[in-house]
Amino acid sequence: MKDVTKNACHLCAPLGASLVYKGIKNCVTILHGSQGCATYIRRYMIGHYREPVDIASSSFTEHTAVFGGQENLLKSIENVIQTYDPDIIGIATTCLSETIGDDISMIIKEYQKRNMERTRPVILYTSTPSYRGTHVTGFFKTIHDVVTQTSKQAVTNAGQINIFNGLFSPAEIRVIRTIVSDFSLFPVIFPDYSDTLDGGSWNQYHPVPPGGTSLKKLSSCGNSAASIDFSFCQKDELSAGMFLKEKFDIPCFKNAYPIGIELCDNFFKTLSTLSQKPVPEIYTQQRERLIDAYVDSHKYLYGQKAVVFGEENLVYSICTFLAETGINVVCAATGGPAGSISGLKLNDYFNQTSILEDCDYEDIEEWVIHNETDILIGSSRGNKIAKLSGKPLIRCGFPIHDRIGASRQEFLGYNGTHNLFDQITNTIIERMQNSMPANYATM
Amino acid sequence: MSNNKKITTEEVKEEILAKYPPKVARKRDKSFVINEPGSGQEIQANIRTVPGIITQRGCTYAGCKGVVLGPTRDIVNITHGPIGCGFYSWLTRRNQTLPEKESDENYMAYCFSTDMQDENIVFGGEKKLREAIQEAYDLFHPKAIAIFSTCPVGLIGDDVHAVSREMKEKFGDCNVFGFSCEGYRGVSQSAGHHIANNQIFKHVVGTDDTIKTTKKFRINLLGEYNIGGDAFELERIFERLGVELVATYSGNSTIDSFANSHTADLNLVMCHRSINYMAEMMQTKYGIPWMKVNFIGAKATAKSLRKMALYFEDPALSAEVEKLITEELPLVEKEVAEIKKRTAGKTAMLFVGGSRAHHYQELFKELDMRIIAAGYEFAHRDDYEGRDVLPNVKVDADSRNIEELKVEKDSSRYKERASEKKLEELKKSNPEFQNYIGMMPEMESGTLVIDDISHYESEILIKKYQPDIFCAGIKEKYAIQKSGVPLKQLHSYDYGGPYAGFKGAVNFYKEIDRMVNTKIWSLIAPPWKKDPEIDAQYISA
Numbered sequence: 001m002k003d004v005t006k007n008a009c010h011l012c013a014p015l016g017a018s019l020v021y022k023g024i025k026n027c028v029t030i031l032h033g034s035q036g037c038a039t040y041i042r043r044y045m046i047g048h049y050r051e052p053v054d055i056a057s058s059s060f061t062e063h064t065a066v067f068g069g070q071e072n073l074l075k076s077i078e079n080v081i082q083t084y085d086p087d088i089i090g091i092a093t094t095c096l097s098e099t100i101g102d103d104i105s106m107i108i109k110e111y112q113k114r115n116m117e118r119t120r121p122v123i124l125y126t127s128t129p130s131y132r133g134t135h136v137t138g139f140f141k142t143i144h145d146v147v148t149q150t151s152k153q154a155v156t157n158a159g160q161i162n163i164f165n166g167l168f169s170p171a172e173i174r175v176i177r178t179i180v181s182d183f184s185l186f187p188v189i190f191p192d193y194s195d196t197l198d199g200g201s202w203n204q205y206h207p208v209p210p211g212g213t214s215l216k217k218l219s220s221c222g223n224s225a226a227s228i229d230f231s232f233c234q235k236d237e238l239s240a241g242m243f244l245k246e247k248f249d250i251p252c253f254k255n256a257y258p259i260g261i262e263l264c265d266n267f268f269k270t271l272s273t274l275s276q277k278p279v280p281e282i283y284t285q286q287r288e289r290l291i292d293a294y295v296d297s298h299k300y301l302y303g304q305k306a307v308v309f310g311e312e313n314l315v316y317s318i319c320t321f322l323a324e325t326g327i328n329v330v331c332a333a334t335g336g337p338a339g340s341i342s343g344l345k346l347n348d349y350f351n352q353t354s355i356l357e358d359c360d361y362e363d364i365e366e367w368v369i370h371n372e373t374d375i376l377i378g379s380s381r382g383n384k385i386a387k388l389s390g391k392p393l394i395r396c397g398f399p400i401h402d403r404i405g406a407s408r409q410e411f412l413g414y415n416g417t418h419n420l421f422d423q424i425t426n427t428i429i430e431r432m433q434n435s436m437p438a439n440y441a442t443m
Numbered sequence: 444m445s446n447n448k449k450i451t452t453e454e455v456k457e458e459i460l461a462k463y464p465p466k467v468a469r470k471r472d473k474s475f476v477i478n479e480p481g482s483g484q485e486i487q488a489n490i491r492t493v494p495g496i497i498t499q500r501g502c503t504y505a506g507c508k509g510v511v512l513g514p515t516r517d518i519v520n521i522t523h524g525p526i527g528c529g530f531y532s533w534l535t536r537r538n539q540t541l542p543e544k545e546s547d548e549n550y551m552a553y554c555f556s557t558d559m560q561d562e563n564i565v566f567g568g569e570k571k572l573r574e575a576i577q578e579a580y581d582l583f584h585p586k587a588i589a590i591f592s593t594c595p596v597g598l599i600g601d602d603v604h605a606v607s608r609e610m611k612e613k614f615g616d617c618n619v620f621g622f623s624c625e626g627y628r629g630v631s632q633s634a635g636h637h638i639a640n641n642q643i644f645k646h647v648v649g650t651d652d653t654i655k656t657t658k659k660f661r662i663n664l665l666g667e668y669n670i671g672g673d674a675f676e677l678e679r680i681f682e683r684l685g686v687e688l689v690a691t692y693s694g695n696s697t698i699d700s701f702a703n704s705h706t707a708d709l710n711l712v713m714c715h716r717s718i719n720y721m722a723e724m725m726q727t728k729y730g731i732p733w734m735k736v737n738f739i740g741a742k743a744t745a746k747s748l749r750k751m752a753l754y755f756e757d758p759a760l761s762a763e764v765e766k767l768i769t770e771e772l773p774l775v776e777k778e779v780a781e782i783k784k785r786t787a788g789k790t791a792m793l794f795v796g797g798s799r800a801h802h803y804q805e806l807f808k809e810l811d812m813r814i815i816a817a818g819y820e821f822a823h824r825d826d827y828e829g830r831d832v833l834p835n836v837k838v839d840a841d842s843r844n845i846e847e848l849k850v851e852k853d854s855s856r857y858k859e860r861a862s863e864k865k866l867e868e869l870k871k872s873n874p875e876f877q878n879y880i881g882m883m884p885e886m887e888s889g890t891l892v893i894d895d896i897s898h899y900e901s902e903i904l905i906k907k908y909q910p911d912i913f914c915a916g917i918k919e920k921y922a923i924q925k926s927g928v929p930l931k932q933l934h935s936y937d938y939g940g941p942y943a944g945f946k947g948a949v950n951f952y953k954e955i956d957r958m959v960n961t962k963i964w965s966l967i968a969p970p971w972k973k974d975p976e977i978d979a980q981y982i983s984a
């Protein structure tokens with residue numbers, strides 16, 4: 001680890017937790033610590049999703065910081081109940097409460113002791129110190145912790161499967177739901193912020209935006225026939241699916257984000273096995289169209305040099321997809337920890353990919369300046385590199401603060417891949433066109 | 444809307460408070476005032492937000508690193524802490540900067556952090572901090588490095604000041620200083636402003652005595668952060684007037700300009716909340732008088748310029764000011780006359796900042812719009828009621844937590860700019876000379892003034908009053924707009940601006956015209972269209 005991090009390529013853990021809690025129905029998040037963390041995280045999520053994001057804080061004072069946060073947390077639970085009346089309160093810790101060593105499970109016990117008569121809200125919690133993880137680990141850990149706290153097992157429901165999402169966009173969550181349903185499976189999708197972070201205008205007031213996985217659904221996770229878990233690059237201890245496997249013996253398929261033919265095939269194969277149904281024709285057609293597009297565009301893409309950066313799971317999947325198109329990923333970079341992508345088989349696809357892990361944007365910038373690159377693919381924080389190097393940046397992942405439509409970005413599945421593919425191809429064609437002396441109207 | 448059930452402002456307030464537990468309701472009650480100018484009303488402000496109530500406020504660190512120090516381009520700012528705090532304050536405030544030469548130092552695009560890990564929390568982070576400072580120094584050889592503490596740092600007891608001193612001595616040619624601006628230290632950003640003022644005053648101001656201009660009039664502009672290019676418009680105006688802007692705190696600024704800023708003869712204060720400490724300390728130590736100004740609003744700009752000219756008592760300068768006003772104001776008035784036809788009578792609410800909720804009322808008045816409610820996010824009582832209340836403001840544990848520097852006359856650098864007699868006269872002719880009269884006296888009677896409005900409260904206000912526009916920040920924007928009310932961001936300006944000065948005023952008129960008159964809102968069927976409860980005309984009529 002370097003001494004000074006310059007323009008980090010990862011965010012902090014409670015942001016991941018807040019995102020997961022936004023995917024639970026009628027849930028309000030409390031970050032346990034000083035109010036700045038909650039405000040910053042709200043600001044950051046709102047900038048990306050352009051939707052309301054309400055996160056409460058237990059608002060530490062100096063006194064709390066020294067003597068512990070129990071009373072503040074109890075007070076904040078009470079006030080959130082009074083003003084929002086949620087079904088669920090999701091608590092995540094911050095670096096401050098972790099440094100003090102507040103024990104949230106004890107505080108919740110104390111709350112329950114003081115409020116024996118109350119049946120709701122249900123209080124969930126997760127521990128997310130950022131000095132021990134990133135927004136990505138915070139995200140998966142929260143999924144894991146919520147599932148460990150809510151899932152019960154009664155009777156196996158043969159048609160029901162759990163889908164534990166990765167850091168998908170709201171539109172992508174909708175796509176996943178459609179795909180799974182098209183196999184006549186009943187998915188429990190978690191987290192599901194497809195409505196809460198991509199809602200319409202309101203003709204009725206909503207203290208908490210509508211949408212999200214309900215508590216009932218969450219507790220039925222233990223009845224599912226299988227889990228598909230997208231925490232592909234994460235350790236098993238952060239996987240909700242692996243937890244259910246251990247605890248209830250529910251088979252778990254750890255899938256990479258389905259981008260590109262190979263990774264989509266894996267996902268569809270899993271669904272086909274679980275449903276014992278062939279892949280529906282609309283998807284085989286989508287697949288064929290995608291391959292057809294690969295063929296048509298190969299002349300533009302072959303040998304183009306791409307630098308891909310961002311969250312480890314996304315980077316891995318995008319690289320795997322690019323390998324199919326003839327694009328050469330010359331550098332794959334992530335702010336995720338060492339080993340998060342280097343352990344995967346990226347170098348089987350490409351001759352020589354520089355793999356940067358636990359890196360910051362300055363490392364990526366350095367790399368881009370000293371090596372040949374044609375295109376950048378990553379979050380909007382790469383805009384400095386794009387500007388400096390004059391290379392186009394395809395925005396994907398989190399955050400996207402300088403373009404609209406982050407919530408509707410859809411890169412998963414065959415069709416989603418096709419969206420991404422067309423964007424990349426057209427960007428490359430445009431560059432070629434602009435660099436030609438003659439004014440070609442046909443490319 | 445004559446068939447509306449009419450409820451009074453008093454009833455709205457009651458309804459809002461009814462949802463809170465009794466203790467919280469009692470507390471919020473004191474921050475909720477139905478304005479009666481001249482009646483000596485008190486408002487509770489700068490008090491801790493109740494845990495669990497979703498606030499607009501940020502933390503002390505945000506006020507220190509983000510607001511005050513963020514816009515200075517040539518200090519390497521290192522956040523000492525885990526990654527989030529630094530990341531979230533990375534280039535999000537849209538303060539612009541324009542180095543004179545391309546080769547000039549400019550670190551604005553960077554976000555340096557020690558990105559503390561487990562072992563730093565357990566065994567202390569000073570070693571990592573030291574190495575980070577060294578690395579930054581080796582990389583850039585900057586003039587200055589500033590260290591900002593985040594919450595965990597305060598707890599584990601890292602001494603950022605000692606490390607800074609040590610590194611400063613070691614380098615010899617680089618000013619290194621630290622800020623104990625842990626997020627929990629104060630009630631809001633405001634505590635961070637104070638801490639930033641203190642440290643800049645201690646470590647930078649007065650370290651360079653050279654007068655770098657031949658211009659006769661030298662001023663500093665305090666509390667102008669160049670959001671959306673505001674400072675550029677003001678620089679243009681002062682340039683035209685032949686007035687030297689020694690330093691702006693801190694839009695488009697450099698550390699050298701701070702070092703030199705004690706050579707100015709007048710401090711103009713824009714955002715009183717964030718920078719009044721600096722104005723006061725510079726007065727005591729160097730003898731520079733200050734006056735409150737407002738460059739938001741064309742007429743307000745003209746008025747402020749005239750006040751400045753009055754202070755310098757120079758006919759040539761006064762003539763220049765008048766010339767500028769006669770040249771620029773009519774153009775602005777021509778624009779506003781046309782736009783006013785579409786904005787007159789519309790209503791606005793402003794819940795933002797520590798001065799903007801007041802300053803921007805000017806622009807709305809120029810558009811003939813009515814302010815029906817306003818409040819600050821992190822201001823103190825004097826920003827509402829005027830500085831006269833200062834002796835009566837209770838000093839609580841949170842305020843005591845922030846160091847008050849003991850400042851004395853600098854024996855060699857103190858210079859009397861104006862005689863006692865002249866100062867007295869100026870005070871008489873200009874109520875805002877060394878004074879701020881606050882927001883409440885300038886608001887109509889019957890309007891609502893709410894400090895630290897919560898997310899829940901603002902939604903109820905929207906529902907009850909259906910204002911034509913709501914001004915706040917990005918955190919409120921999408922919630923408010925879901926209900927069909929446009930929200931103008933007055934932190935980041937919605938990526939527009941400048942709005943200061945004459946040119947800025949025109950930009951703002953156009954922007955508000957666009958926002959309140961677009962057809963888009965008619966596509967949304969907001970809840971009150973179905974069930975109207977209050978006629979906004981009712982209040983303050």
Ligand code: SF4
Pocket residue numbers: 012013014036037040093094095096129130131524525526527528529593594595
């Ligand atoms: S203290 Fe931790 S949780 Fe809070 S913003 Fe900083 S990194 Fe994130």
Ligand code: SF4
Pocket residue numbers: 034035036037038040094095096502503504505524527528592593594595624625626627
């Ligand atoms: S940890 Fe403290 S300094 Fe950092 S964002 Fe949170 S409140 Fe602010």
